Amino acid sequence: MTQEFILETRGLTKEFRGFTAVDDVNLQVRDGHIHALIGPNGAGKTTVFNLLTKFLPPTRGEILYRGKPITSMKANEIARLGLVRSFQISAVFAHMTAMENVRVALQRKLGTSFHFWKSEKSLDHLNDRALELLEEVGLREYADVLTVEMPYGRKRALEVATTLALEPTLMLLDEPTQGMGAEDVDRIVELIRRVSKGRTVLMVEHNLSVVSRLCDRITVLARGSVLAEGDYQEVSRNPLVREAYMGSDAAEEEEASA
Template identity: 65%
Template sequence: MPLGSSDVTTDIILSTSGLTKEFGGFRAVNGVDLNVKRGTIHALIGPNGAGKTTCFNLLTKFLPPTKGAIVYNGQDITREQPAEIARKGLVRSFQISAVFPQLSAKTNVRIALQRKRGDSFDFWRPEKVLRELDEEALHLLDAVGLSAFAALTAGELSYGRKRALEIATTLALDPEMMLLDEPMAGMGREDVERVEALIRKVSKNRTILMVEHNLSVVASLSDHITVLARGQILAEGDYATVSKDPRVIEAYIGSGGGHGHH
């Protein structure tokens, strides 16, 4: 496990304090203090109804918290909008990348690159600029293993390759921290292996926080794991530590396993 040197351990890129979300008196997330270290792959796991998705939606600003605070890179982002935090380098994959199914893989990445530059979507621009964007788009497609599929429309790609394209469009924004919402959902084994290798590759020089149900993926990718149950942190640590924790075993078995959504 690439845990890095001791200076990394003191460097928290994203933290929450007392993060709470109530829906009509029900506390889906209840006083969560989360600390994500810079440069790590951090997984958020837990059985059904544990509040993982709600917590993730709070972090990515899709939902406002009932109370508590969220700090990213030393700045309080509790009240900021998704677009504001994206500009600061905190990007939720599959948020940007409502991939355009009728456009080619290359064009999808090029549109994301234009967005990163803050360009409007007008296509009347100097040939030189378009050529540079094309080159950069091809470079990103190559990084996610899609070179051979650049000319195919996004709609024609297999499910796993669509997810790879979404990661490429996220990478086009060059985020410092990527939030991945169940990147392996609905994938066959071959696609899982491909996307797992891809996440490991793109995690170099950036931080990744992911919600993931596939525990073998969590085991092989994560430096650090936070286990939620009933909206609260039940356990934290590396996979070996949390998987042996009797409370974690009880939470998973007691709730009928970790499948499904909340």
């Protein structure tokens, strides 16, 4: 492996009682790229993410980060290396303000996230950085708003801010635009483009318009295996990819009408 790959998997496999959810996946993510993992429902995308971030142990295979094996490491150890994940469902505290949510993430980076007995004033030194992060994701005006009162798209932006608070070198975004209307999707696309500067992003995403606008490289999964890989133009023209998404009859009809 060359150093241009920040993350690599070799023969990554996950079996559940005889069912193979991820089958011999070899993934190479280039440093500084936005890389998408796409595929139809049940393709194994989220399972791959769970393996990469140690929420699941692999049955077989190897995971390398910057050329070093991390297969046996724990989730918190991986996060300390700079692999930080967001989730399909917004993972912020609903009854805390946007500022408080970011501050909790900053505390976690300092190793003091569970010091709830400390006075609030002892955390004031984190406020400036929290406001900077909120500004970076376009949420400065929401600093004192309870998260439960924020629109859904802004909650997802807040989750990006809490992810950034952990100073990631590789951000893993799981369905960042799921459940959003067009306006929120556009906002999140621009946000990901902005925060990816100087970082690597690996994202699971169902919205192919988002993928085409953002991603340098795309890996297509089907039935747990890699079906195709390339840039958007390459994979979108691949008949196997079209068949996996639309079914063989629809793919043949589209081919005939092209």
